[in-house]
Amino acid sequence: MTNTGDAQRGEWRRTHTCGELRSEHVGQSVRLNGWVAKRRDHGGIYFVDLRDRYGITQVVMSEAVAGDVKLSPEDVIAVHGTVAARGAENVNDAHETGKIEIVVERVEHLSSSKVPPFELVDDLDTAIETRLRYRFCDLRRRPLQRNLAHRSKFVNAMRRAFEDEGFLEIETPILSRATPEGARDYLVPSRVHPGEFYALPQSPQIFKQILMVSGFDRYYQVARCFRDEDLRADRQPEFTQLDMEMSFVEEEDVFAVWEKVIVRTFKEAMNVDLPIPFARMRWSEAMERFGIDKPDTRFGMELVAADEWASQSDFQVFKSVVESGGRVMGIVVKGGKDSVSRGQMKGLEKFAKDYGAKGLAWWKPGEEGGGAGPLARWCEGEQGESLKARMGATDDDLLLFCADSKNTTWRVLGELRLHLGKTLGLIPEGKWNFLWVTHFPMFEFDEAAGRWFSSHHPFTAPEDWSLSGDPASLDSRAYDLVLNGWELGSGSIRIHRQDVQQKIFELLGIGAEEQKERFGFFLDALTYGAPPHGGFAIGLDRLVAMTLGLDNIRDVIPFPKTASASDLMCEAPSTVAPEQVEEVHIELSASARAELARRAAKD
């Protein structure tokens, strides 16, 4: 074996990748470069599986060649040799290159590897912590290489689709300014302006609206967004949106562009044909039928209103809830008489309580003695028959009810429905149920803060530009795109009238002074010829994860952070030199200093 230093410069360079060679190449003299995936030493003959991101090719060394070769797993080597056909009994169908192998004449060591912290195999079950610490190894594994390749292909198809629709990709600042509403901002202290901070954008919202004012009537961007909030499986502190905005449009124009883009992307990146148009549903219908604003429409078991029945029943709990303005609703578990045991009912009751229910009333009409469950005694005779009729239930079913405030009832039954859908296996595979949810409420009242908040964001246009009536009853022109119960993205028709925008700010408790201070430039822009406009942004990480069948977005992000927003590989965040802190005019609090001292003492 030789080292690269011995070789003529460039002589080691590959003629083919490790996924490329086939029977038709037999006889050719080739050079391959790659990582040592597996070694099988038979004494007189030595097999190596050579891996790169294109595939795996088996290379064979005779004793004469292998004699002084010393290979470790994950070493980077170059092999010079000849492509040979394998005998019929030695073909390996697991690899696309399995009909051939390389008979090696010379091996060069390009780089050696320490023993990796875990085996770089496809079906790995190593703790995510270790995988993230050694992400450079983890990313070498084929599943992650495939995920990122898929992501690239996906994003690329989207870009081409937007370009072909006449959209321009325009970049907006990462160093921006803090916004009072919404998520917590990531802040960057200014060196030049003592005591002042940039904020990383939660989204390019204001910039893209200003681009509309500037006349870039079709904008899009693959935009990185930052939100300093606690993490989840589908949430990272920095994430990517496919962001877009367009002028002179209404809802259906935005929907039509996205349907075109998504159909094309699914076709090009996955060869999946999606039917369009996607379904549309008003927010109020989504809540009433599914109890949630992002319904998974792949299965039934929809919520059914039982308020009327409740108000006529003798069950005081139900009756009083309806009288005090609450809701009584239920879901029917088909065949639940037998498929849901009494023990499982306990679990469902706890589940319901975890989501705020005071209890879970249930009834199995078919069980002997007029049915089982807490509701059975109120369902005798005609009462029971009318409830069954109303719910569309039979004696084989299980009926579950929640009686509470409107929001709690929706929530509990909506979550219960999803839970049962999953655990009872009611959700069919291979379906892509896209759904536009429209007409979200304009505002929500926050009891704790004692004021109104925008349901979407404060730039969302109202259905009624006059904003007359009770804020609670106003519909907005916000919309979400939902796929199989996941919220993929959201958008709205925006406010392009300065007077209306000011009114909204006032309603949100942002006074004239604060408006000027926070949004002066934006309100100003609206007075220089703002076209009607609207837009949408899709969470790319989620969409890519979904299309790969993953329920965690970590595996479509090359360098994700942990639940405590740390990067285990580069160990961010980190302390910095005291001078660096001073330079940006920052002083650490006593508690921060104490924490640092405590950690330093441990090390």
Next chain:
RNA sequence: GGGGAUGUAGCUCAAUCGGUUAGAGUGCCGGCCUGUCACGCCGGAGGUUGCGGGUUCAAGUCCCGUCAUCCUCGCCA
């Protein structure tokens, strides 16, 4: 900020009621082997049981604290 789970060899896990020298598989290292592809056979190395404290004759095991990771509620316009 709250709740739950986990933490033992490089990796994945086991270790009975608190009781001998903490085991297995895999990986790694050495030897043998000419057709393997989860190669095989023989041998070997490898442990601060996350960290700190406590209870006990005795702690991987029980208690308290702490750290990390995962899931989740709040939060995420």
